[in-house]
Amino acid sequence: MEITKLTLSVVNAYLQYLMARSIFSQKEIEYLKSQRLARIATAASTQEEGSIQPDVVPVGFDFDGEYLYVGGMNLLKSTKYTNVLKNNNVAIVIDDLKSIDPWDPRGIRVYGTADIVTRQGGYMENTDHPNPQYIRVKPKKKWSWGVEEPVFVNGKFNVKRAKAG
Numbered sequence: 021m022e023i024t025k026l027t028l029s030v031v032n033a034y035l036q037y038l039m040a041r042s043i044f045s046q047k048e049i050e051y052l053k054s055q056r057l058a059r060i061a062t063a064a065s066t067q068e069e070g071s072i073q074p075d076v077v078p079v080g081f082d083f084d085g086e087y088l089y090v091g092g093m094n095l096l097k098s099t100k101y102t103n104v105l106k107n108n109n110v111a112i113v114i115d116d117l118k119s120i121d122p123w124d125p126r127g128i129r130v131y132g133t134a135d136i137v138t139r140q141g142g143y144m145e146n147t148d149h150p151n152p153q154y155i156r157v158k159p160k161k162k163w164s165w166g167v168e169e170p171v172f173v174n175g176k177f178n179v180k181r182a183k184a185g
Contacts, residue, residue, distance in 0.1 A: 043182040047168045052083040061111040062103035082143045088157040091144040104134045126166030132157040
């Protein structure tokens with residue numbers, strides 16, 4: 021019983037530490053953890069290194085309170101993986117519709133830097149094609165709408181912005 025209380029205390033302290041360092045509010049963290057699909061945008065850095073055409077693809081993801089993790093069945097053969105090796109600047113959008121009548125979108129757009137990591141316990145372990153390789157994204161800037169406050173206020177789009185600091 022004491023070990024359980026101690027474990028919960030340590031986990032809660034760690035979560036509070038992450039929230040203090042996070043650019044996301046508690047509601048935004050809850051929203052990110054409730055979602056499983058996103059879109060990630062990557063691009064090669066120069067024309068000589070490959071196409072400078074941005075690449076946007078739907079992806080599965082998870083969020084540990086600090087980083088976003090993007091995986092895939094054939095991650096190491098993907099354009100997003102190749103692009104991140106050349107240019108680690110990425111953008112991710114996680115969004116959905118709370119309702120269509122009335123129209124009530126919500127979401128979070130993130131700019132961040134990415135690297136490639138091996139990770140145990142990620143969402144890919146629960147698929148038919150487990151793969152421990154992930155693109156890990158450190159959020160640097162974010163915009164959110166409809167997560168904490170109504171998306172439209174007085175006929176204007178209501179966006180909450182923040183930067184890592």
